Amino acid sequence: MDFSPTEEQNLLVQEATQFLTAEWTTEQRRRMLGDEAGAASTELWKRMVELGWPALRAPESVDGLDASVFETTLLAEAMGRRLTPGEFFGSAVLAVEALRRFGDASGRMEAIASGEVRATVAIWEPGVRWELGVQTGGTVRKTLVESAAGADLILALVRIAEDRVELLEVAEAAIEEFPALDATRPLAGVSFDYGKATVVGTGGEAELSGLLDVATVFLASEMTGAAQQSLDDTVSYVTQRKQFGVAVGGFQAVQQRAAEMLAIIEKARSAVQYAALAADESPEDLPRAASAAKVCANQAAVYCAEQSIQLHGGIGFTWEQDLHLYLKRAKAAEVTLGDSAFHLDRIARSLGLDAA
């Protein structure tokens, strides 16, 4: 029962934090709000490739670093603090985890791990809530695909029978970029002809939920980082902002909320790290732990983003402050990979509480 990161892991997080603080400044991040979005996030991705990050979760057989889920989620928290865009999540998390579980018949993992190829995975379908409907061939329409524009490789998960899911390499995809609530994390629709796609792996419910659970833990860690940043910004603001001749952080109404923000963040961090350790050491505990992590992270990210705006007062409601970016990230991430009701239902089922 060892939650404590090793010195090496602490160093990784420290370096990542320094790198992201330097490379993904407010100015860089704000390029995501305009026409330069693609250029900005591609530049950041190239720097991540130089650092070898795409190889983190890839196996040693393709020169990957085979880092633990625990280590990767520590990095995710640092990324979440800065609101990095979705290239890492699409390629180094979704694509790598999918290929690990479903198979890699085309041998794409090596190029993804080296960063030579940037991939993403199309999972969800329009009108379906965090499930995959059975496809019967023809045109497959996917939605909410992370960082699809400019991706070198688009993979897709397609359910072809009740307990059979294929991992496809998509050719000639039609990509339609959507306006996203969280502009720092672009989303797209992807359509393709099933007949022209190549099957690179297959699996069932276990592979699918394993992939989604690890991705959920990673996302939950990013959200915890974002919540922590909201709190840090709030603490620094209420410490210097004076009204009635004193710093407003001395008022109990403000203090109680700030303390609640910390409580909810610590809870989320615990749930995330427990789930990450479960992924590494006791996979049978992962589904419930991942759901708990997501519920806690949803609560932390949304509460902290909302409270940070409230505690900044009028200035917190302005476009110039980055607080709204954290709010939009929180609300978009809240429904990514399952909202709280979805995960609570999943936990309830695991506790033996079935629908009447």
Place this chain on the structure above:
Amino acid sequence: MPRFADTPEQAAFRLELRNWLEAHPPPADPEWDDLVQWQRTLYDAGWLGLSWPAEHGGRGAGLPEQFIYNQETARAGVPDLANGIGMLIVGPALIVAGSAEQQGRYLPGILSAEEIWCQGFSEPNAGSDLAGLQTRAREDGDDYVVTGQKIWSSNSRHARYCLALARTDPDVPRHKGITAMIIDLQSQGVTVKPLRQITGDAEFGEIFFDEVRVPKTNRVAEEGDGWMVAMKTFTRERANIAIDLTVRLERQLERLIASARDQGCDASTRREVAQAWIDGASLGWTCERLGEQLYGFHSSLIKVAWSETNQRLQTLGLSLLGPEAALGDSERESWQFGYQRSRGNSIEGGTSEILRTIVAERVLGLPRLGK
């Protein structure tokens, strides 16, 4: 509750304790005398004072062993210890601040429950603002003469001794004029009255001191060090209390889930039960993750989270009863009792408001108003 594997040493410790508890089952439905006898049995077998240094009868164990001890005793249905206040508050205070004579004289009796203890900290006009306490101890030869009133003293009706805070110097800044002392409750001038709470029980009592003579040799640490003694005791012991409460919560959760399963419930209640599971489980994960940090102000976070989680859990348990929640049931295991008792959780041992203020000022570093 899922948790990670013990180290081989921890596993051996767990197994030894589990086997011992199977061979020595705790009393069912215990009366007071049974509780005292049971603590004595635990003491004779060497299970008490795990975190206390070996020279004071303990094992010098760390938090993981404490965690295991709490888990295994909760699993075996071990009741609250008769001398809980002695074990959690008084003993640690004497270990950090008492004289060698006091340690030798009192610590064994605390562990064995031969001498039951209570604490005399809070007063009617000094609750959250403990430093405002008014009980006065004036010097007279080799004694202090103590006059005043204490309240919320758990176990006071059974206690022989009280670790009390009294004001020895009213003319210095208020935190500095307080002294800690051991008061024999059989002294002349002491009156102990039970205090009935909303459940109908009387876990707490009031203690009245009317010109009670306390030998100066009963003073703990130096004159004026009382605040320091109280703070050291609180911060150290909040970690163990946090772990104890968290483990107990798991039992309540199991009851809740079993009730929900047996009675069936609608979709929104299922989600509330799932949320309660998350809240309870995450407290355990946070205790394990924070580890030694629990010895600091982070323990306040655990206390707030625990009390609010237990309140939601008990509220939910009561609501599962449907219309029959309206029936009276004074059994300690009933949701009616649990719900009522839980309302005290966010008040006892520091109100949630005070604890959040501590977190804001001491952990987040927000300014202290008026400072």
